[in-house]
Amino acid sequence: MKDESETPQPDTAVLEALQVYRAAEAAMRRRTGAAMGIGDNDLLALRLILDNTAAGRTTFAKEVSAYLGVSSASTTLLVDRLVRSGFVERRQSRADKRSVELVPTRAALGDTGPLLAAAQEQLAAATAELSPDEAETVTKFLVKMRQTVDRIAAERAIRPKRTSSQGDS
Numbered sequence: 001m002k003d004e005s006e007t008p009q010p011d012t013a014v015l016e017a018l019q020v021y022r023a024a025e026a027a028m029r030r031r032t033g034a035a036m037g038i039g040d041n042d043l044l045a046l047r048l049i050l051d052n053t054a055a056g057r058t059t060f061a062k063e064v065s066a067y068l069g070v071s072s073a074s075t076t077l078l079v080d081r082l083v084r085s086g087f088v089e090r091r092q093s094r095a096d097k098r099s100v101e102l103v104p105t106r107a108a109l110g111d112t113g114p115l116l117a118a119a120q121e122q123l124a125a126a127t128a129e130l131s132p133d134e135a136e137t138v139t140k141f142l143v144k145m146r147q148t149v150d151r152i153a154a155e156r157a158i159r160p161k162r163t164s165s166q167g168d169s
Helices: 012-036 040-054 061-068 072-084 106-128 132-158
Strands: 088-092 100-104
Touching: 012 040, 012 106, 040 061, 040 072, 040 100, 040 106, 061 072, 061 100, 072 088
Parallel strands: none
Antiparallel strands: 088 100
16 A cells, blocks of 8 residues: 555645736736726737737637637627727638638737737746746746646546436436
8 A cells, every 4th residue: 555645745835826826917917908998818819819910820710719718609709899999800811712810900019019018028027037947947837737737628528528317326
């Protein structure tokens, strides 16, 4: 029989610090979205569109759906809100006339871009204070956490849903 004291225990301080960071980051996103008059998912979608545009990539609604993990109907409503708010335009794709590209407006690039970029610059400055070894350790940890979260999500997606007759014996 294995002694439980030999089983490695998770460092609760690390997990707690991660949870506190996630809560602070979510609160910052909510405040930013509120200042812009849009919701959390809207802001995440806009950030994706802005990042793709800055990298020279085109954004389509299906990418937004996959990124946010929402249905195409929910994505349509979200994009409608971003269009009404003046942050995004729908444009017919030059490569495939049947597709619609999501493009940030001048307002999004002029107002939102600098607002989000300022936050990104401050976060980058904080990470620049890490030594190369610390940065490598943090990066490995965050990659491992993302992989774990993705695995949990995949396991939940393939698990059959319980019906009221299951487990009621």
